[in-house]
Amino acid sequence: MKLSTIGRHFREGFKNVTRNAWMSFASISSIAIPLFILGVFLLLTSNVNQFLGDIESQVEVKVFLNTEVPEEEILSIKNNIASIEEIKRVTHITKEQGIAELREKIGDPLEGYDGEDNPLPDSFVVEVYNSREVKTAAEKIEKLYEGEFITIERAVSEVVAQPEEQNEIEEQNTSEGQDSTENITDGQGIQEDQLEEIQIPVIESVKYGQGYVENLHKITSTIRNIGFIIVIGLVFTAMFLIANTIKLTIMARSNEIEIMKLVGATNQFIRWPFFVEGAVIGFIGSFIPSAVLYFGYAELVDRSQLQLGILGMEMIPQNEATPSILLALFVIGIVIGVFGSVLSVRKHLKV
Amino acid sequence: MSNFINVQTLLDYQESGSDKVIEMQGVFKKYPDGNEALRGINLKVDQNEFVYIVGPSGAGKSTFMKLIYREEKPTKGQIVVNGFNIGKLKQRKIPYVRRNIGVVFQDFRLLPKLTVAENVAFAMEVIEEPKKVIRKRTSEVLSLVRLKGKANAYPSQLSGGEQQRVAIARAIVNNPSLIIADEPTGNLDPETSWGIMELLEEINFRGTTIIMATHNKDIVNKMRKRVIAIEDGVVVRDEERGEYGYET
Numbered sequence: 001m002k003l004s005t006i007g008r009h010f011r012e013g014f015k016n017v018t019r020n021a022w023m024s025f026a027s028i029s030s031i032a033i034p035l036f037i038l039g040v041f042l043l044l045t046s047n048v049n050q051f052l053g054d055i056e057s058q059v060e061v062k063v064f065l066n067t068e069v070p071e072e073e074i075l076s077i078k079n080n081i082a083s084i085e086e087i088k089r090v091t092h093i094t095k096e097q098g099i100a101e102l103r104e105k106i107g108d109p110l111e112g113y114d115g116e117d118n119p120l121p122d123s124f125v126v127e128v129y130n131s132r133e134v135k136t137a138a139e140k141i142e143k144l145y146e147g148e149f150i151t152i153e154r155a156v157s158e159v160v161a162q163p164e165e166q167n168e169i170e171e172q173n174t175s176e177g178q179d180s181t182e183n184i185t186d187g188q189g190i191q192e193d194q195l196e197e198i199q200i201p202v203i204e205s206v207k208y209g210q211g212y213v214e215n216l217h218k219i220t221s222t223i224r225n226i227g228f229i230i231v232i233g234l235v236f237t238a239m240f241l242i243a244n245t246i247k248l249t250i251m252a253r254s255n256e257i258e259i260m261k262l263v264g265a266t267n268q269f270i271r272w273p274f275f276v277e278g279a280v281i282g283f284i285g286s287f288i289p290s291a292v293l294y295f296g297y298a299e300l301v302d303r304s305q306l307q308l309g310i311l312g313m314e315m316i317p318q319n320e321a322t323p324s325i326l327l328a329l330f331v332i333g334i335v336i337g338v339f340g341s342v343l344s345v346r347k348h349l350k351v
Numbered sequence: 352m353s354n355f356i357n358v359q360t361l362l363d364y365q366e367s368g369s370d371k372v373i374e375m376q377g378v379f380k381k382y383p384d385g386n387e388a389l390r391g392i393n394l395k396v397d398q399n400e401f402v403y404i405v406g407p408s409g410a411g412k413s414t415f416m417k418l419i420y421r422e423e424k425p426t427k428g429q430i431v432v433n434g435f436n437i438g439k440l441k442q443r444k445i446p447y448v449r450r451n452i453g454v455v456f457q458d459f460r461l462l463p464k465l466t467v468a469e470n471v472a473f474a475m476e477v478i479e480e481p482k483k484v485i486r487k488r489t490s491e492v493l494s495l496v497r498l499k500g501k502a503n504a505y506p507s508q509l510s511g512g513e514q515q516r517v518a519i520a521r522a523i524v525n526n527p528s529l530i531i532a533d534e535p536t537g538n539l540d541p542e543t544s545w546g547i548m549e550l551l552e553e554i555n556f557r558g559t560t561i562i563m564a565t566h567n568k569d570i571v572n573k574m575r576k577r578v579i580a581i582e583d584g585v586v587v588r589d590e591e592r593g594e595y596g597y598e599t
Contacts, residue, residue: 002479004479004481004482005479008476019464020464255460255462256462258460259460259462259473260473260477261446261449262420262449262454262460263449263450263473263474263477263478263521263525264446264447264448264449264450264474264477264478264525265446265477265478266443266446267443267446269477269479
């Protein structure tokens with residue numbers, strides 16, 4: 001093929017788009033509209049995915065230690081938990097941090113529960129790598145200290161109500177409830193002659209929102225699957241519409257093809273301008289929805305920022321969300337345009 | 352690429368050993384629907400002949416013409432056109448055979464969105480002639496058909512006779528050795544028809560073989576040429592300077 005012929009094919013391809021303005025308009029629309037819908041769905045599903053990911057990443061395990069666990073033990077417990085393979089990070093929330101956080105939420109009624117009077121236990125916030133493993137991780141943590149007790153001493157005649165209640169059950173479980181009063185470590189307002197040695201479990205409780213997490217996973221995977229099915233369906237609808245329109249375009253031009261064949265044009269020669277035309281139509285047909293989505297999405301992110309922020313959600317920023325989707329739209333548009341026209345011409349070349 | 356194909360085409364060229372433009376031997380054409388359009392055609396057309404093909408509608412005239420420019424393939428028999436064995440021609444070589452045959456139809460078949468000059472140039476673009484040659488040859492041909500002043504008009508702005516002259520210009524622009532005209536005056540009034548016939552005669556005079564199917568008794572009887580009558584798929588008459596031979 002001569003270079004000038006290639007130039008001619010491109011010229012003709014472009015000219016054909018303007019010559020058959022209405023047909024081109026129909027083809028472009030039939031590419032642009034499904035692609036636009038597809039783009040909207042892609043943006044929607046990627047945002048839904050982001051929201052779901054956010055929600056899932058908030059799933060964590062809370063480990064409450066017994067209030068009596070001495071401070072020097074806490075670090076080794078923490079390290080033991082952290083060594084479980086599913087676990088990503090363990091954060092220690094001290095009693096003091098705990099009360100401070102609580103105070104932020106409910107305020108005044110907690111006045112005065114500081115220091116020794118702090119009723120809260122030490123706790124760990126445990127993050128897992130995969131939110132689906134949260135249950136396994138929780139079970140492993142429970143197992144880790146199952147049947148392990150620490151021995152502490154405390155006054156039987158302790159008057160403070162709260163620890164009393166908390167330890168009632170443990171007291172029953174302990175076999176060696178009574179012991180000598182030899183070991184006197186510290187007093188601090190406790191009657192020294194009435195100490196006893198008891199055993200209590202290290203971990204008071206492990207909580208991860210049992211039930212709630214499993215349901216969340218069901219819902220998120222359903223939403224993802226539905227989004228995926230809709231997107232696949234749209235791709236096929238778009239391809240069908242476009243192939244149909246281009247078929248119509250070419251049927252309207254079968255005259256032209258017939259004449260080209262009569263004057264001795266090779267099939268290659270006939271096909272090229274249609275190829276170019278298909279690409280041009282595909283390009284314009286994907287450019288329009290891309291531009292609308294690009295600017296429309298930026299506007300949407302801008303306007304929804306405040307409202308969504310209140311709900312603790314955030315849309316994917318435009319510069320992260322749009323490029324890959326726009327690229328996908330362009331590729332789909334041009335491929336459909338080219339293939340649609342080439343396949344339809346091929347049908348007419350068989351004489 | 353195109354060079355390679357041209358060499359191949361030359362290699363396929365069968366020297367028929369004569370100056371015959373068309374040779375048919377025992378040609379049959381049966382359509383898939385069972386219609387037997389041609390049932391054993393034998394004939395030869397020499398270089399520079401002018402031949403009328405006459406006969407009632409549905410006798411096989413159109414099929415006969417279509418076989419020559421390989422729109423249809425014979426079911427039996429041999430057709431050699433310009434030295435190419437049409438029946439055995441490979442699909443991808445058809446374009447190269449057609450470049451040596453100009454075709455003119457009753458309904459002109461011009462491209463409505465191209466100007467007169469563009470319609471003519473189209474036939475040369477298709478065979479990848481250089482631009483310079485295209486421009487020169489287009490204006491030559493347009494002056495031959497006396498349409499130079501309408502080069503930039505669109506087909507819809509022309510009369511039927513003018514449109515047919517554009518079609519003829521397109522058919523001859525690549526200097527074919529043969530022109531196939533399927534009822535070229537069928538849509539034209541008598542006076543315009545004579546204009547077209549004079550043009551065809553002039554082209555024939557310049558050395559191009561013309562095969563023309565027609566129903567126009569006047570033309571056949573006044574402009575005496577070889578007449579081949581086809582009826583029911585066979586040649587029933589073949590005479591030099593013949594008459595139309597049918598009542599209209």
